[in-house]
Amino acid sequence: MSVLTSEAVVLRTWPVHEADLLVSFFTRDYGRLKGMAKAALKSRKRFGGALEPMTLARAWFAERPRQELVRLDQLEILRSPLSTPVDQTRMAVLSFYAEVIDEALPERDPQATVFRLLASVLEQTTAAKSETVQPWMALTYFSLWMTRLMGLLPDIAHCMVCGDTLSEGEVRFNAYADGLFCGLHANGSGSALSADSWQLAQRMLRAPAANFAGEAWPRKRGQDLRRFTLQMLERHLERKLKTAEALARLGG
Numbered sequence: 360m361s362v363l364t365s366e367a368v369v370l371r372t373w374p375v376h377e378a379d380l381l382v383s384f385f386t387r388d389y390g391r392l393k394g395m396a397k398a399a400l401k402s403r404k405r406f407g408g409a410l411e412p413m414t415l416a417r418a419w420f421a422e423r424p425r426q427e428l429v430r431l432d433q434l435e436i437l438r439s440p441l442s443t444p445v446d447q448t449r450m451a452v453l454s455f456y457a458e459v460i461d462e463a464l465p466e467r468d469p470q471a472t473v474f475r476l477l478a479s480v481l482e483q484t485t486a487a488k489s490e491t492v493q494p495w496m497a498l499t500y501f502s503l504w505m506t507r508l509m510g511l512l513p514d515i516a517h518c519m520v521c522g523d524t525l526s527e528g529e530v531r532f533n534a535y536a537d538g539l540f541c542g543l544h545a546n547g548s549g550s551a552l553s554a555d556s557w558q559l560a561q562r563m564l565r566a567p568a569a570n571f572a573g574e575a576w577p578r579k580r581g582q583d584l585r586r587f588t589l590q591m592l593e594r595h596l597e598r599k600l601k602t603a604e605a606l607a608r609l610g611g
């Protein structure tokens with residue numbers, strides 16, 4: 360039984376008998392895995408504070424013959440979500456990342472691009488200096504890119520129906536179909552995507568998250584863009600995301 364190692368992000372943990380923990384974690388090289396961490400609650404040496412959800416860590420683990428769960432041996436923190444003061448918004452955003460990754464990715468399916476996306480938004484959500492933490496920016500960037508990487512986001516410069524180039528002020532989306540629509544094909548019940556959000560989406564699809572950290576990010580910014588991407592994610596996953604409700608209560 361050989362021990363494997365990879366960078367990983369802890370998604371969720373469940374206590375099982377005694378001090379053991381069942382851990383869902385997303386590795387860069389092997390995809391999402393579930394593992395048993397024996398005596399995790401007792402062993403500070405092997406796990407330290409690394410079992411906190413959304414910790415970026417180096418993980419050591421081993422496949423077990425005829426077992427679905429891997430044996431999680433050790434985690435070493437690379438970036439902890441607790442390195443900056445915990446506030447409600449940031450916790451809700453981190454929980455949203457965990458739920459989306461846990462729901463959207465099948466087990467044992469390496470997704471290096473999704474891993475890079477997650478690592479980069481974690482950096483923006485848990486930056487060492489609290490004044491540079493931009494949870495709303497990072498949340499918007501993550502949601503938009505997840506829809507793109509899951510193959511849900513079509514060309515956003517043109518109307519899905521007539522193919523005409525969209526223009527500011529008449530960009531619309533609705534709850535029933537992917538993509539954006541012109542005023543004529545908005546299907547009545549649609550919502551408007553603001554000019555700022557539409558431009559933002561086009562810029563975000565071309566540049567790394569760090570490029571947007573210097574901009575002002577009040578809670579309202581990109582709110583309609585987040586709703587647009589959330590509708591697509593939930594439609595594809597065929598369920599409501601619990602953490603999205605928590606974010607909505609915070610005004611996200």
Ligand SMILES: [Zn+2]
Nearest residue numbers: 518521541544
């Ligand atoms: Zn149209």
